[in-house]
Amino acid sequence: MTLKEDQNLLSNTGADIDLFKDGAATAVPTTWTTPLATLGNEATYGHFGITSDDTDLNGGEFTSGGGRKYAGDFNTARQVFSHTAVADGTTQDIGKARVGFKIQISALQEAAKDYTNRIIYVATPTF
Numbered sequence: 001m002t003l004k005e006d007q008n009l010l011s012n013t014g015a016d017i018d019l020f021k022d023g024a025a026t027a028v029p030t031t032w033t034t035p036l037a038t039l040g041n042e043a044t045y046g047h048f049g050i051t052s053d054d055t056d057l058n059g060g061e062f063t064s065g066g067g068r069k070y071a072g073d074f075n076t077a078r079q080v081f082s083h084t085a086v087a088d089g090t091t092q093d094i095g096k097a098r099v100g101f102k103i104q105i106s107a108l109q110e111a112a113k114d115y116t117n118r119i120i121y122v123a124t125p126t127f
Contacts, residue, residue, distance in 0.1 A: 002077040003099065006118040009048055015110030017103060018042075019051030019070030029062045029069035037106035046105030050074050054081035054097040070102060077122065084126055 009017040019025040022036050023043025029051070036044040049070035052062045057079065062069050071078065080099045087095025101119075 001081050001097075001099075002122045002124070003050070004074050004077045004120050004125065006120065008075075008087055009103070009115040009117050011112030011115050012112070013112055015112045015115075017046045017048050017105065017109065017115055018044075020038065020047040020070050020102075022047055025073040026030070026071055027073040029071045031067060031072050032102060032104075035104060035106045035109075037108050039108065040093055042108075042110070044106075044108075046103065047072065048101070048103045049084050050080065051100045051102070052079070052080045053080040053096055053100075056093050057097075068100075 007016075008019065021030070021033060026049070032049065035046050037084040038044045051068050051070045051071045053068075055063045062071070081097035083094055085094075
């Protein structure tokens, strides 16, 4: 299963919430950190990341070493869980996984009440 966003979280005023971490679109999942909130650098005012509890996905990239890790590079398709054999849909990592999203903003984040984007999921069967 892959997912991607069609744009950063964007308001009608043009304000956006950038990807984790501080707009850098972190590819290697890492522990969540608070936005830096550097005055004059709007990419650090807030960020949006994803995580997965699929422990065997890419060597447990979101779960290895204990604790949940987050990535921000999902403006292109990113794999968030997978299984290549028979799955029952109820056993963790064998047809069952959870994907999570986290958003955190600082006091500097541009005010808006209509931040939106689309998350697109693509399921590719293996035969």
